[in-house]
Amino acid sequence: MFKELDPILHSQLRLAVMSLLIGIKEAEFTFIKEKTNATAGNLSVQIQKLKDAGYIEVNKQFKDNYPLTTCSITKKGIEAFEKYVKALQGYLHTDTN
Protein backbone atom coordinates (compact mmCIF):
# COMPACT_ATOMS: atom_id res chain seq x y z
CA MET A 1 0.00 0.00 0.00
CA PHE A 2 1.12 3.55 -0.74
CA LYS A 3 0.94 5.61 2.42
CA GLU A 4 0.96 9.39 2.72
CA LEU A 5 4.14 10.66 4.39
CA ASP A 6 3.60 13.01 7.34
CA PRO A 7 4.48 16.47 5.91
CA ILE A 8 5.68 17.66 9.32
CA LEU A 9 8.32 14.92 9.38
CA HIS A 10 9.08 14.75 5.67
CA SER A 11 11.42 17.72 5.79
CA GLN A 12 15.17 17.25 6.10
CA LEU A 13 15.86 19.35 9.19
CA ARG A 14 12.71 18.44 11.12
CA LEU A 15 13.36 14.74 10.47
CA ALA A 16 16.98 15.19 11.57
CA VAL A 17 15.83 16.77 14.86
CA MET A 18 13.29 14.02 15.49
CA SER A 19 15.79 11.24 14.66
CA LEU A 20 18.28 12.80 17.07
CA LEU A 21 15.76 13.13 19.88
CA ILE A 22 14.18 9.68 19.45
CA GLY A 23 17.09 7.93 21.19
CA ILE A 24 17.86 10.44 23.95
CA LYS A 25 16.06 11.86 26.95
CA GLU A 26 16.60 15.54 26.22
CA ALA A 27 19.08 17.77 24.41
CA GLU A 28 20.06 21.42 24.50
CA PHE A 29 19.42 23.61 21.45
CA THR A 30 23.19 24.07 20.89
CA PHE A 31 23.69 20.28 20.82
CA ILE A 32 20.96 19.84 18.19
CA LYS A 33 22.37 22.74 16.18
CA GLU A 34 25.85 21.18 16.21
CA LYS A 35 24.66 17.69 15.22
CA THR A 36 22.34 18.87 12.43
CA ASN A 37 24.73 21.56 11.09
CA ALA A 38 21.76 23.93 10.84
CA THR A 39 21.71 27.68 11.36
CA ALA A 40 20.18 28.91 14.61
CA GLY A 41 17.42 30.79 12.77
CA ASN A 42 16.29 27.89 10.59
CA LEU A 43 16.51 25.44 13.51
CA SER A 44 14.34 27.71 15.71
CA VAL A 45 11.64 27.86 13.04
CA GLN A 46 11.61 24.09 12.50
CA ILE A 47 11.63 23.35 16.24
CA GLN A 48 8.65 25.68 16.64
CA LYS A 49 6.79 23.73 13.91
CA LEU A 50 7.52 20.42 15.66
CA LYS A 51 6.38 21.94 18.94
CA ASP A 52 3.14 23.26 17.38
CA ALA A 53 2.45 19.75 16.04
CA GLY A 54 2.89 18.41 19.58
CA TYR A 55 5.83 16.20 18.53
CA ILE A 56 8.40 17.75 20.84
CA GLU A 57 8.43 19.60 24.13
CA VAL A 58 10.52 22.75 24.40
CA ASN A 59 11.73 23.93 27.76
CA LYS A 60 13.12 27.42 28.21
CA GLN A 61 15.04 28.32 31.34
CA PHE A 62 18.15 30.15 32.50
CA LYS A 63 21.58 28.66 33.29
CA ASP A 64 24.25 30.99 34.69
CA ASN A 65 22.24 33.99 33.48
CA TYR A 66 22.11 32.66 29.89
CA PRO A 67 18.89 31.47 28.26
CA LEU A 68 18.85 27.71 27.86
CA THR A 69 16.49 25.81 25.56
CA THR A 70 16.12 22.06 25.89
CA CYS A 71 14.03 19.78 23.68
CA SER A 72 12.61 16.32 24.21
CA ILE A 73 10.35 14.11 22.14
CA THR A 74 6.73 13.57 23.25
CA LYS A 75 4.63 10.40 23.15
CA LYS A 76 2.75 11.83 20.17
CA GLY A 77 6.11 12.52 18.51
CA ILE A 78 7.30 8.94 19.02
CA GLU A 79 4.05 7.59 17.52
CA ALA A 80 4.30 9.94 14.54
CA PHE A 81 7.96 8.97 14.00
CA GLU A 82 7.13 5.25 14.08
CA LYS A 83 4.24 5.78 11.66
CA TYR A 84 6.53 7.76 9.36
CA VAL A 85 9.17 4.99 9.36
CA LYS A 86 6.48 2.39 8.58
CA ALA A 87 5.23 4.53 5.70
CA LEU A 88 8.82 4.83 4.42
CA GLN A 89 9.14 1.06 4.48
CA GLY A 90 6.00 0.94 2.34
CA TYR A 91 7.67 3.24 -0.20
CA LEU A 92 10.83 1.14 -0.26
CA HIS A 93 8.86 -2.06 -0.85
CA THR A 94 6.99 -0.34 -3.67
CA ASP A 95 10.35 0.70 -5.17
CA THR A 96 11.74 -2.83 -5.14
CA ASN A 97 8.55 -4.49 -6.46
Place this chain on the structure above:
Amino acid sequence: MEKEFSANDSIALIEEMINKAKSNFSDDSFLYLLWGWVIFICSVGHFLLLKSGLVKNPEYIWVLTWIAVLVQIFYIFKVEKKKRVKTYTDEIIGYLWMTFGFTMFFITIILGYTSNWVTLYPLLLFLYGTPTFLSGVIIKFMPLKIGGISCWILAFVAKFTPNIYILLLLALAVIAAWIIPGYLLKIKFKKDKV
Protein backbone atom coordinates in the same frame (compact mmCIF):
# COMPACT_ATOMS: atom_id res chain seq x y z
CA MET B 1 17.69 22.71 3.92
CA GLU B 2 14.04 22.45 2.86
CA LYS B 3 14.70 20.70 -0.44
CA GLU B 4 12.66 17.67 -1.58
CA PHE B 5 14.15 14.35 -0.62
CA SER B 6 13.37 10.72 -1.31
CA ALA B 7 12.44 7.81 0.97
CA ASN B 8 16.01 6.54 0.69
CA ASP B 9 17.38 9.94 1.72
CA SER B 10 15.04 9.86 4.73
CA ILE B 11 16.24 6.44 5.84
CA ALA B 12 19.89 7.52 5.46
CA LEU B 13 19.26 10.70 7.46
CA ILE B 14 17.44 8.83 10.26
CA GLU B 15 20.30 6.33 10.48
CA GLU B 16 22.94 9.07 10.55
CA MET B 17 21.22 11.07 13.31
CA ILE B 18 20.47 8.02 15.45
CA ASN B 19 24.16 7.05 15.24
CA LYS B 20 25.20 10.56 16.25
CA ALA B 21 22.98 10.39 19.33
CA LYS B 22 23.87 6.80 20.17
CA SER B 23 27.57 7.37 20.71
CA ASN B 24 26.87 10.25 23.05
CA PHE B 25 27.26 8.70 26.51
CA SER B 26 29.41 10.39 29.16
CA ASP B 27 33.07 9.77 29.83
CA ASP B 28 33.01 8.23 33.32
CA SER B 29 36.70 7.29 33.32
CA PHE B 30 37.46 9.83 36.08
CA LEU B 31 35.08 8.07 38.48
CA TYR B 32 36.46 4.60 37.71
CA LEU B 33 39.99 5.88 38.31
CA LEU B 34 39.05 7.82 41.46
CA TRP B 35 37.44 4.79 43.10
CA GLY B 36 39.98 2.36 41.67
CA TRP B 37 42.93 4.21 43.18
CA VAL B 38 41.19 5.01 46.50
CA ILE B 39 40.19 1.39 47.12
CA PHE B 40 43.65 0.25 45.97
CA ILE B 41 45.40 2.59 48.44
CA CYS B 42 43.00 1.61 51.26
CA SER B 43 43.32 -2.14 50.77
CA VAL B 44 47.10 -2.20 50.29
CA GLY B 45 47.50 0.36 53.11
CA HIS B 46 45.29 -1.71 55.41
CA PHE B 47 47.33 -4.82 54.60
CA LEU B 48 50.69 -3.11 55.24
CA LEU B 49 49.50 -1.52 58.49
CA LEU B 50 48.20 -4.88 59.72
CA LYS B 51 51.46 -6.61 58.81
CA SER B 52 53.64 -3.98 60.50
CA GLY B 53 51.48 -3.88 63.62
CA LEU B 54 52.40 -0.23 64.09
CA VAL B 55 48.85 1.15 64.27
CA LYS B 56 46.12 0.16 66.71
CA ASN B 57 43.19 0.57 64.29
CA PRO B 58 44.51 0.10 60.74
CA GLU B 59 40.94 -0.15 59.36
CA TYR B 60 40.59 3.61 59.88
CA ILE B 61 42.43 4.03 56.56
CA TRP B 62 39.02 3.37 54.91
CA VAL B 63 37.96 6.87 56.00
CA LEU B 64 39.60 7.86 52.72
CA THR B 65 36.50 6.53 50.93
CA TRP B 66 34.45 9.31 52.54
CA ILE B 67 36.77 11.85 50.94
CA ALA B 68 36.24 10.07 47.62
CA VAL B 69 32.47 10.38 48.10
CA LEU B 70 32.87 14.17 48.54
CA VAL B 71 35.10 14.42 45.45
CA GLN B 72 32.53 12.40 43.48
CA ILE B 73 29.62 14.64 44.56
CA PHE B 74 31.60 17.74 43.56
CA TYR B 75 32.61 16.16 40.23
CA ILE B 76 29.08 15.03 39.31
CA PHE B 77 27.70 18.46 40.17
CA LYS B 78 30.31 20.10 37.91
CA VAL B 79 29.79 17.66 35.01
CA GLU B 80 25.97 17.77 35.17
CA LYS B 81 26.10 21.55 34.83
CA LYS B 82 28.13 21.26 31.62
CA LYS B 83 26.08 18.46 30.04
CA ARG B 84 24.20 19.46 26.89
CA VAL B 85 22.41 16.18 26.38
CA LYS B 86 20.76 13.66 28.68
CA THR B 87 20.77 10.09 27.41
CA TYR B 88 18.90 7.06 28.70
CA THR B 89 22.23 5.20 28.78
CA ASP B 90 23.72 7.71 31.24
CA GLU B 91 20.57 7.64 33.32
CA ILE B 92 20.50 3.83 33.60
CA ILE B 93 24.23 3.67 34.44
CA GLY B 94 23.77 6.43 37.03
CA TYR B 95 20.96 4.56 38.77
CA LEU B 96 22.91 1.30 38.56
CA TRP B 97 25.88 2.78 40.44
CA MET B 98 23.60 4.61 42.87
CA THR B 99 21.97 1.28 43.76
CA PHE B 100 25.44 -0.22 44.17
CA GLY B 101 26.47 2.68 46.44
CA PHE B 102 23.43 2.19 48.70
CA THR B 103 23.99 -1.58 48.80
CA MET B 104 27.65 -1.10 49.79
CA PHE B 105 26.72 1.46 52.43
CA PHE B 106 24.09 -0.73 54.08
CA ILE B 107 26.09 -3.94 53.85
CA THR B 108 29.19 -2.40 55.42
CA ILE B 109 27.05 -0.79 58.15
CA ILE B 110 24.96 -3.91 58.90
CA LEU B 111 27.57 -6.64 58.41
CA GLY B 112 30.51 -4.50 59.53
CA TYR B 113 29.26 -4.57 63.12
CA THR B 114 28.00 -8.11 63.29
CA SER B 115 30.60 -10.07 61.38
CA ASN B 116 34.31 -10.23 60.78
CA TRP B 117 35.69 -8.28 57.81
CA VAL B 118 37.20 -11.51 56.53
CA THR B 119 33.63 -12.70 55.86
CA LEU B 120 32.59 -9.31 54.56
CA TYR B 121 35.29 -8.81 51.91
CA PRO B 122 34.47 -11.77 49.61
CA LEU B 123 30.92 -10.43 49.52
CA LEU B 124 32.16 -6.92 48.68
CA LEU B 125 34.35 -8.36 45.95
CA PHE B 126 31.36 -10.08 44.43
CA LEU B 127 29.32 -6.87 44.61
CA TYR B 128 32.07 -4.86 42.84
CA GLY B 129 31.66 -7.16 39.86
CA THR B 130 27.94 -6.67 39.24
CA PRO B 131 27.65 -2.96 38.28
CA THR B 132 31.04 -3.13 36.54
CA PHE B 133 29.94 -6.01 34.32
CA LEU B 134 26.54 -4.43 33.59
CA SER B 135 28.10 -1.04 32.73
CA GLY B 136 30.33 -2.89 30.26
CA VAL B 137 27.26 -4.54 28.73
CA ILE B 138 25.33 -1.25 28.48
CA ILE B 139 28.11 0.79 26.86
CA LYS B 140 29.46 -2.24 24.96
CA PHE B 141 32.93 -1.95 26.50
CA MET B 142 34.76 -5.27 26.85
CA PRO B 143 37.39 -4.23 29.51
CA LEU B 144 34.57 -3.48 31.98
CA LYS B 145 32.91 -6.82 31.28
CA ILE B 146 36.22 -8.61 31.88
CA GLY B 147 36.76 -6.50 35.02
CA GLY B 148 33.36 -7.52 36.37
CA ILE B 149 33.99 -11.21 35.73
CA SER B 150 37.44 -10.89 37.38
CA CYS B 151 35.75 -9.61 40.55
CA TRP B 152 33.41 -12.61 40.65
CA ILE B 153 36.34 -15.03 40.22
CA LEU B 154 38.35 -13.21 42.92
CA ALA B 155 35.33 -13.35 45.26
CA PHE B 156 35.39 -17.12 44.89
CA VAL B 157 39.19 -17.23 45.41
CA ALA B 158 38.76 -15.02 48.51
CA LYS B 159 36.68 -17.72 50.17
CA PHE B 160 39.82 -19.89 50.23
CA THR B 161 42.35 -17.17 50.96
CA PRO B 162 43.82 -16.81 54.45
CA ASN B 163 42.36 -13.75 56.22
CA ILE B 164 44.45 -10.62 55.64
CA TYR B 165 45.55 -11.64 52.13
CA ILE B 166 41.97 -10.98 51.04
CA LEU B 167 42.97 -7.30 51.17
CA LEU B 168 45.44 -7.92 48.36
CA LEU B 169 42.70 -9.64 46.34
CA LEU B 170 40.62 -6.50 46.79
CA ALA B 171 43.50 -4.44 45.38
CA LEU B 172 43.79 -6.86 42.47
CA ALA B 173 40.04 -6.65 41.86
CA VAL B 174 40.02 -2.85 41.55
CA ILE B 175 43.02 -2.94 39.21
CA ALA B 176 41.10 -5.33 36.92
CA ALA B 177 37.65 -3.80 37.29
CA TRP B 178 38.22 -0.05 37.54
CA ILE B 179 41.84 1.08 37.10
CA ILE B 180 42.66 -0.69 33.79
CA PRO B 181 39.17 -0.12 32.25
CA GLY B 182 39.30 3.48 33.55
CA TYR B 183 42.50 4.27 31.62
CA LEU B 184 41.26 2.38 28.52
CA LEU B 185 37.97 4.30 28.63
CA LYS B 186 39.88 7.57 28.85
CA ILE B 187 41.93 6.62 25.77
CA LYS B 188 38.76 5.57 23.90
CA PHE B 189 37.07 8.93 24.56
CA LYS B 190 40.17 10.87 23.53
CA LYS B 191 40.32 8.85 20.29
CA ASP B 192 36.58 9.28 19.59
CA LYS B 193 36.89 13.03 20.04
CA VAL B 194 39.63 13.35 17.41
